[in-house]
Amino acid sequence: MSRRGTTEKQIEKPDPIYRNRLVNLLVNRILRNGKKSLAYRILYGAMRNIRRATKKNPLSVLRQAVRRVTPNVTVKARRVGGSTYQVPIEIESSQGKALAIRWLLVASKKRPGRNMAFKLSYELIDAARDNGNAVRKREETHRMAEANRAFAHFR
Structure with a gap:
């Protein structure tokens, strides 16, 4: 660690059209x-496709999708006495948001479809409706943290 x-x-700058930092974070991860x-x-x-498909503000759909995918806890591998334990740790909101964006992009890349804009838009719509692969990833992470709660004292 630094002594200084x-x-x-x-602070991330907002994007030119929506004037939103979350959009800029997402753009930088797509980059x-x-x-x-x-x-x-x-x-x-993707935002245009969301507007066409849902007739809602795409920014609110994006915010809701990220909120639904953001995890509260995650597991971290900790080596204690020759064996490795998956130790659940709470994460702060910025790290959770970064994980959510990463999971949304990975899930949308795995989707079948014409191009990335369509895949991303439908993954965001699914995440906003609380289903889809990114939401499944969050639930899986929470389940793993719950299962390994006994190792929380190794933090």
Whole structure:
């Protein structure tokens, strides 16, 4: 650890159209090989598809999807006395949000479909309705943490 103290968290800038930090976080996770304009095109296409499919504000659907996928606890491998235990730990909201975004993108990439915008839009819609692979991943993580609650004292 640094002796100089902790650094201040950098605040993400909002995106140009929706003026939302969450959208910018998602764009930065979609980003591949520095092609940010392509990442914006994918996300804005997904937002258009969400508006067409649900007739709701796509930003509220996105927020609800991320909220439904965000985990409260996760498990961390801890080695104690030659054996490895899955120790449940509580995570803060920023880390939970990052995990949720990652899970949403992984789940949408695994979906069958035409292009990434369609896959992402339908994964976000499913997550907002509390089903889909990303929500299943969160439930699986919570189940694993609950099953290993006996090892919580190894924290």
